[in-house]
Amino acid sequence: MTHVVAGILEQNGQLLICRRPADQPHPGKWEFPGGKVEAGETPEAALVRELREELGVRSETPEEITRYEFAYPGKNAILLIFLRVPSWTGEIENRIFDTITWETPDKLKDYDFLEGDAPFIAGLSEAAQL
Numbered sequence: 190m191t192h193v194v195a196g197i198l199e200q201n202g203q204l205l206i207c208r209r210p211a212d213q214p215h216p217g218k219w220e221f222p223g224g225k226v227e228a229g230e231t232p233e234a235a236l237v238r239e240l241r242e243e244l245g246v247r248s249e250t251p252e253e254i255t256r257y258e259f260a261y262p263g264k265n266a267i268l269l270i271f272l273r274v275p276s277w278t279g280e281i282e283n284r285i286f287d288t289i290t291w292e293t294p295d296k297l298k299d300y301d302f303l304e305g306d307a308p309f310i311a312g313l314s315e316a317a318q319l
Contacts, residue, residue, distance in 0.1 A: 190258075191267045194236040195221040195306070197254060198274045198281075203291035206300065207243075210287040217287070219300040221271070232270045240277065243285050248277040255312070259305040269305050 198205040209218050222243050226235040233251050240248050251272035260266040283289045292300070294313045302310060 190265070192226040192232060192235075193224065193267050193269050193305075194226060194232045194239065195223040195269060195271045195309075196236050196240055196248070196251060196274050197221060197271060198277065200291060203293050204297070205281070206290060206292055206297065206302075207283075207286040208288040209303075210285070215303055217301065219302045220306060222289075223272075226270075232272065236272050236274070240274070244289075245282040245284060246277040246279040248274045251275070255309065257308060259308075261304065267305070269309070271309055 206219050224239040236251050251274050254271045254273050256270040258266045297310045
């Protein structure tokens with residue numbers, strides 16, 4: 190099963206979200222930065238690598254928030270692993286996305302996210318209402 194990591198970067202009560210470019214699968218969909226875990230990598234190491242490649246930052250070791258399996262129609266299931274990034278160094282630069290922005294958790298439901306991220310975002314909304 191393919192393992193996919195998603196980084197949750199928080200700053201001033203907002204989370205970093207990214208919109209996929211037109212030339213990638215799921216064009217125009219919003220997501221959290223991250224990607225596939227390569228052979229021999231831990232999820233934490235994969236996210237550190239992905240953040241360096243995608244955003245040009247070096248993160249401290251991320252901490253797992255949650256994980257679950259998700260299957261897109263007609264595809265094999267993947268394991269999505271969401272990791273909180275406690276801090277990072279360097280200026281965030283958009284290296285591969287159409288757009289990146291900071292948004293409050295309660296507004297994430299207004300964006301057209303990848304379907305696999307929907308359960309995580311719903312959990313954020315529920316936690317915010319407690």
